[in-house]
Amino acid sequence: MVNMIIDGKDVSAKKDTMLLEAIRGAGIAVPTLCAHESISRSGACRLCVVEIKKGNRTRIVTSCLYGVEDGLIVNTQSPRVQNVRRLVMELLLARCPESDVLRKMAREMGVEPQARYAADQDKGKCILCRSCVRVCEEVVGVSAIGLFSRGSYKEVGTPYHEKSDVCIGCGACVYVCPTGHIEMLSTGDKRKIWGRTFKMQTCDKCGKHFAPVDQLKFISKKTGVPFKNLTTCTECR
Numbered sequence: 001m002v003n004m005i006i007d008g009k010d011v012s013a014k015k016d017t018m019l020l021e022a023i024r025g026a027g028i029a030v031p032t033l034c035a036h037e038s039i040s041r042s043g044a045c046r047l048c049v050v051e052i053k054k055g056n057r058t059r060i061v062t063s064c065l066y067g068v069e070d071g072l073i074v075n076t077q078s079p080r081v082q083n084v085r086r087l088v089m090e091l092l093l094a095r096c097p098e099s100d101v102l103r104k105m106a107r108e109m110g111v112e113p114q115a116r117y118a119a120d121q122d123k124g125k126c127i128l129c130r131s132c133v134r135v136c137e138e139v140v141g142v143s144a145i146g147l148f149s150r151g152s153y154k155e156v157g158t159p160y161h162e163k164s165d166v167c168i169g170c171g172a173c174v175y176v177c178p179t180g181h182i183e184m185l186s187t188g189d190k191r192k193i194w195g196r197t198f199k200m201q202t203c204d205k206c207g208k209h210f211a212p213v214d215q216l217k218f219i220s221k222k223t224g225v226p227f228k229n230l231t232t233c234t235e236c237r
């Protein structure tokens with residue numbers, strides 16, 4: 001275990017864990033957008049910044065990527081931290097002014113949209129955090145989507161905006177996206193996502209459409225479980 005002082009409180013945390021977890025473990029709230037428990041950390045949103053003091057030196061670090069250290073003094077709400085967070089929030093809001101999630105967070109932080117930032121290419125609600133790309137690659141294992149183009153034209157999607165051959169329609173990207181940017185429409189036995197329409201499997205027992213057939217085929221292939229053993233929804237299993 002390591003011992004630290006966070007916002008004046010003595011806090012112990014497991015070695016080799018991240019500061020963000022220790023802060024949250026101490027019951028202190030830190031705003032985050034890109035730290036999702038099911039994927040690796042990228043440090044993309046920068047909202048989780050905190051100030052640390054080691055010896056006589058203080059500096060701002062990204063708490064979701066910074067490992068805990070014995071003797072660290074951490075301040076999650078210092079004026080410096082709040083200034084950096086507000087600036088980050090202003091930039092995120094300038095990029096995605098239509099995002100309800102960002103607008104709510106900004107309101108809570110007392111941040112108003114700033115006219116001084118030039119409008120970006122329309123990103124919808126995407127903050128380019130790559131969480132969707134990482135879950136598709138690291139958890140699902142298909143890499144159907146990526147970030148393409150450069151600078152202000154950078155955007156998330158399938159290569160060349162074409163329908164992906166490898167997408168299985170699982171919706172994991174929708175689940176991890178912090179801003180609700182990715183559109184997935186499920187109606188009856190169809191699901192639409194990333195420009196493709198997937199047929200949904202009907203549960204053998206209750207008749208509910210519960211998962212794309214392509215996703216179940218993918219799981220069957222990966223695990224060796226026969227497809228016919230996967231055609232019951234989780235509630236009826």
Ligand code: SF4
Pocket residue numbers: 125126127128129130131132133156173176177178179180181182
């Ligand atoms: S679509 Fe969502 S998860 Fe993907 S990069 Fe944009 S904000 Fe992040």
Ligand code: FES
Pocket residue numbers: 031032033034035042043044045046047048049062063064065
């Ligand atoms: S939560 Fe740490 S950078 Fe996004």
